[in-house]
Amino acid sequence: MTAPVLSIRNLTVDLPEGGDRPHAVQGLTFDILPNETVCVVGESGSGKSITSFTAMGLLPRALKVSSGEVIFEGRDLLTLKEEEHMRLRGKRMAMIFQEPMTALNPCYTVGNQIEEVFQAHSRLTRAEMGERTLDLLNEVKLPSPKRIYHSFPHQLSGGQRQRIVIAIALAMDPALLIADEPTTALDVTTQAQILDLMNELKQRHKAGIMFVTHDFDVVAEVADRVIVMRRGEIVEQGTASEVLNAPRHSYTRQLIDAVPRRTRTAPTHEAGREVALDVRGLSKTYHIGATMLGEAQTIHAVKPLDLTVYRGETLGIVGESGSGKSTLVKCLMRLTDPTTGQILIDGTDVAASSRGALRASRKDMQIVFQDPYGSLNPRRTVGDQMVQGPLNFGARRADATKRAMELLQIVRLGEEAFWRYPSQFSGGQRQRICIARALMLDPKILIADEAVSALDVSVQKEVLDLLRDIRRRMNLTMLFITHDLRVAAQVSDKLIVMSEGEVVERGSVAEVFGNPTHPYTRKLIDAMPGQTWEVPDMATLGPASDL
Template identity: 40%
Template sequence: MNLLDIRNLSLTLGSSPLLSDINLSIAEGEIVALVGESGSGKSLTALSILGLTPDHARISGEIVLEGRALHTLDDRAMQAVRGRDIGMVFQEPLSALNPVMTIGDQVAEVVRHHQGCSRKDALAAARLALDKAELPAPRFGLDLYPHQLSGGQRQRVAIAMANVLEPRLLIADEATSALDPVNQAKVLDLLCGTARHNKAGLLLIVHDLAVARERADRVVLIRQGCVMETAPAAALANGLSSDYGKALIADAGHWPPPRPTVANNAPVVAETRNVTRLYAGSRKLWGKGPPIRAVDNVNLSVQRGTSIGLIGESGCGKSTLLRALCGLEPVQGGQVLVKGQDWAKASVGEQRALRRRIQPVFQDPGASLDPRWTIARSLSEPLALLDKRPENPDALIAVTLQQVGLDAHFANRLPHQMSGGQRQRVALARALITKPDLIVLDEAVSALDVSVRARILDLLSGLCRDHGIALLFVSHDLEVIRRLTDQVLVMEAGRIVEQGTTETVLASPQHPATQRLVAATPRLNPETEPKA
């Protein structure tokens, strides 16, 4: 008997069918990858298992977990199932975690709710779960808050919450999309190893075909709410039978059109000179510890029309450097210059003009978009930075949405009405709409499926080629870095430890930090693909 059986699951909201006759099974100790485009119904299938479907949705079919018909249970009964029998790791950890609770209390809350134990015992269980999730003491104390952690670290807290009671079924919805290859491998080792050891099931919702091939036993392809193909994961390297599966594999190997070489004397649009960013040390019994050097004496120069990659393990300082470059965080040493002008010395009016020239795309679109604003309002906000407002802003918004692969009708939606990948495309559209000199992208394609990612990479490459827009691209996906960037810089512990042309650095890494990243990168077809 299978651990989980989904039979003919259909879901309709209003007059729109969102899921149609989904059939999916998971055996004990089996890992099944659910793969599909953004908005295809992957996350909705997972939420249906948990009984967290949208209000007023009409559902038919069966969802059976170890012989128990979950589709017949009311919400009160499902509350006892969630967290105890089924653990869920959501896609956006900053949205899933409570910002005013410590990470220790958040993990312990799951234990106390289901076991009714003391706070002391629950915190002890939380400590063990966080240690397993590669957040060991004393560096990651139970008294830390989510905002004190990097995006990858927050995602590991979410994994600890889902796994603390060792549930029979674990659902991981893009659980490693924010992690660098080294930590991604560790987290996947934890998730997959726990499932195998406990004979539990693991539903791995991913868009990375290489991860699905390396980690899953079977893969289920879903498109527009319908299962298109179910196959052994090894078929992802050898070829799938459905037209949709073949198209996904083709998109996974897509390279953007070549860009012309940028002249050495091209103007510099932004640079950092010996920049140092310090954070206060953690609290100790007697005062505070020494300050943390998140960015340590970093020099970086971005020329017009260039595309530069910035890689490194989670928490190495990449996002901090990007925020300093955008003028969003002060620095304690060195200079941050945009078009030769120092952020720290610019007046309020001058800073406003500088923000027109450099636009960020943040890692977590769910946190960077105002949940009360329509997409049209979010996209129109940056237009205030322009010297002259467009005569027809609605038309510009529609065109920009189409550039990132979204229909114009998305302009009237709210962020919660979109998938994670769709929200990330909106964040990219917001940066593009003012046609800046430099776009700073922090994991801008981490939540995108391979087909949309191929179009976005083409778009970004075209911006460099046709408009001279420079890109500073932070990504944990070394394949994206290899295909999109001309140069790459590697960070470790706040310092640049290796840099050079992308092909040279990734083909022959010299520093141990780079070697670890390259070695841990999953590959869709290891027989033909070069490492990274």
């Protein structure tokens, strides 16, 4: 039999006293073989990242290994001195981190950062390092390798930066490659490219890969074997076919059931015919003056577009980074002034409103942002932040407090949340608070700007269900901004697809998915992971086992 690249035996890592449980991970046992991708699946707090950090010798000082072994190439990594572990990192084992912008140094060029690995672990000459670096840039399929060699990270796209991180990890042809959520922050087409690249690299380098993720559609694309973790323990493991098609544990079934599907799973909402938002000829153009380093530029962030949203309707706005979604939202909110066009809400042109008149209309359109952690002030209680909006518009504190209590019940948190601080809530609960805060002013239109992108799949499903329920109860008009067509399909009545600042497709969910007319829309649909995986019907699988 082939010897494992990595063998973890009965690993337990303790949490500091006062945590929500005694151990970050407990009793972990599994192997990773050469030329094998093992997907470690679970939600935030399941212990996935702690497991990978332990193997890499990057465990935070506050966490202590209390038992177990991590065997790599015949040696227990837990018994190595820091200097010995450093000699292995980058040479025999490497890690691809989730956020490439923080993994790369903004002060050094791409070429400098890849060559650092050769300087630390090889005796190559300067010319040989440069040649090998260009070979790596070619291998990860980056365009114009010589240009990118001399580029800084901020000059590249997110997908290109992630390829750079992969090139750094592959520099010394490691035996073990750990990929910690490497595609979570990427657009779907870029994600598809990275997943294809990971499959190719596994075959070419014969490395064992630990692929950490929470998305079972991604698992279906890359996994040979699957390990499902919950609260620090393995609840299920097996081949990809076994876990994907016949999951035994109720938690595994819950995760699979929460994966957004490619069609709408809830009935379409019947909106009224009263127009809530009418946008006519809206555009936004940025003019960048000439500098010593470059010529003047004109950027058409949003090209002239029209859209109509009816009262009680949800419009999904889909597109990748740079498509113009965020600029459109800023224009609609008047956080930036549109270059041309009208934004009509109940007949009032918000685009032409003066600053004084604009303040009065601010409460008509509220927004829920992507990051629930950065959206709330950690020094103020939830209640204090919720009542601030109505108080700014002249409401009595008693009335605002009563309204806040009602909304906390609606978002399923309870009145006791009013007195607590954001740090006392999970990410999904914080997003519920942000939704409740946005509803405090009884807006006519609610904008959800990538509001579930940062959440685990089961929490994401709960928030999507909540948004549907709130829309139904309050007859609320919604704009749902996302880069993922799968997510948009769950809540939207109609969809528009944006590319390079213009609307290239519009229609109902069934029309856009069933008969896309634009090549860009077809490209987005084709790039969605898990295309060949037929999700099993949980009702036919028999009773779940929680052993």
